[in-house]
Amino acid sequence: ATVNGNTDRELAITASIDHRDRGALSSIEGKATVRLAGAPWYDIDVTTKPVSLVEVGRFVPAAGLIGSASGPVRLVGAPRNLHVDADLRLADGGRFTTRGTLDLASREKGYDLAARLYTLNRRSVTTKGPVTSLNAVAMARGRGFEPATMRATLAADLSTSRWDSVAV
Numbered sequence: 001a002t003v004n005g006n007t008d009r010e011l012a013i014t015a016s017i018d019h020r021d022r023g024a025l026s027s028i029e030g031k032a033t034v035r036l037a038g039a040p041w042y043d044i045d046v047t048t049k050p051v052s053l054v055e056v057g058r059f060v061p062a063a064g065l066i067g068s069a070s071g072p073v074r075l076v077g078a079p080r081n082l083h084v085d086a087d088l089r090l091a092d093g094g095r096f097t098t099r100g101t102l103d104l105a106s107r108e109k110g111y112d113l114a115a116r117l118y119t120l121n122r123r124s125v126t127t128k129g130p131v132t133s134l135n136a137v138a139m140a141r142g143r144g145f146e147p148a149t150m151r152a153t154l155a156a157d158l159s160t161s162r163w164d165s166v167a168v
Helices: 053-057
Strands: 002-006 010-021 024-035 041-052 068-078 081-090 095-103 110-120 132-143 151-158
Touching (some): 024 053, 053 068
Antiparallel strands (some): 041 068, 081 095, 095 110
């Protein structure tokens, strides 16, 4: 990794990182600009080659994440208005894309995301739930994640999909 800049103002990072931890391997290449003066701001443009979802899942153990994902991920903006654009291919051939914005700075986290699933098998990314083959367009717009207090609009259009033994 090469880091240029000043910790009082801004850092420019170019990196090619391999991370091994307890059998999980992640490889990430890309660049990032992090503004530190005033309000934080990020411009992160990386490609996962792949990233271990097991490692990501160590931060959220209840998710039961497994497998890996490869592809470009772009995050741009301030934590209160962070633009996301990702196109990830999964180890079993499934694909997940998403675009939108996140509010990670507010007490009630916000999201306005659109996603597409292409033959996504939940079992390739999590130990939770049945085997699937999901082809869908989905969106989530709202605040919060706890069902009792969240305010959100959620929609999904599934086509030619399977949830366990149920065909859609």
